Amino acid sequence: MSSDSQTLRQFLLAEQRQGRVEQDMVLLIEDIATSCRTIAHQIRNGAFLNILGATETSNVQGETQKQLDVIANDIFIKHCPNCARVAALVSEEIDDVIWLKDAPKAGDYLVYFDPLDGSSNLNVNLSVGSIFSIVELAEDITELSNEAVLFSGAKQVCAGYSLYGPSTSLILTTGHGVNGFTHKIGTGEFNLTFPDMRLPEETEEFAINASRFKKWDASITRYVEECLEGKDGPRGKTFNMRWTASMVAEVHRILMRGGIFLYPKDTGNADMGGKLRLLYEANPMGFIVEQAGGKASTGIERILDVEPTSHHQRVSVILGSASEVDLIDSYYKENA
Ligand code: AHG
Ligand code: MN
Ligand code: MN
DSSP states (O other): TTTTOOOOHHHHHHOOOOTTOOOHHHHHHHHHHHHHHHHHHHTTTTHHHTTTTTEEEEOSSSEEEEEEHHHHHHHHHGGGGGGTTEEEETTTTSSOOEOOOSSOOOOOOEEEEEEESSGGGGTTTTTEEEEEEEEOOOOOOOOOSGGOOOOOOGGGEEEEEEEEEEEEEEEEEESSEEEEEEETTTTTTEEEESSSSSOOOOSEEEEEOOOGGGGGOOHHHHHHHHHTTGGGTTTSSSSEEEEOOOOHHHHHHHHOOOOOOEEEETTTTTTTSSSEIIIIIIIHHHHHHHTTOOOOOOOSSSSOOOSSTTTTOEEEEEEESHHHHHHHHHHHHHOO
């Protein structure tokens, strides 16, 4: 990359001139980028501010909140309403939908976010991230309820994530491919460092929490066992495995060099429908992966086609290189 690569603002304004994003969306994405830079700063200084530990509160998912879960959530809630078209916010950390308008109109935006993903990694100084998704209302909303924000992932007009790793990245799609930006220290800017990201079609690397293997269904067990058999098994090649317990880090690695990520519904989480949340984890990551040429499935159907029934709904997630996702889908068909 050249040292004078486009800033996020230059990139977004060029997209706007081509009619690919509206001005209000440019403003909203810039506010989300500001949120992510601010969160990155808090994380980097977390040890000095004594904010790397847990709080005494739980979120609606029943998970103990980390101090930085709450801080990151507050930062999103501070910045996202700047754009006058934002009608509601849906956060992993807040029980109910936050309505910003009394009478949301067609064209208004709903913003869904996981303010801090992978937060169990915070106190061991490993990568975490933020995930966001934006839906544009096709019709006016007449009743403000939690049900009013239930749209399938196919309705997303923008999705992205920020990875707080050795550098801070912002990965973005508005439905015209995927572009990756890196925060350039000292400038306050994200710069376009990974234009038009494409996910390799094939892979030899998978990511799953293997400690749950006794809980898996037959299709996941078969897939993983066949990978582990290596060159002499049915796959005829040696597979590598990774697990960071941070979906953002996992998806980013897969975008950069291919791979597959699995957090399936299993006997340990089936009563909740899986582990990962549909509206602010699976949908945005599914949209990004598809826009980069990969696939995202529950094993039974495309993630983006799942019709949500509740705003904190969980779902089975299998995403990454297209041929691997197709293979697992075929195992689910055989076992149906
Ligand atoms: P969050 O920190 O937002 O609750 O999400 C954590 C998620 C995801 O990032 C990761 O893939 C998964 O939980 C890790 O789960 P395990 O602890 O079961 O490995
Ligand atoms: Mn998460
Ligand atoms: Mn989270």
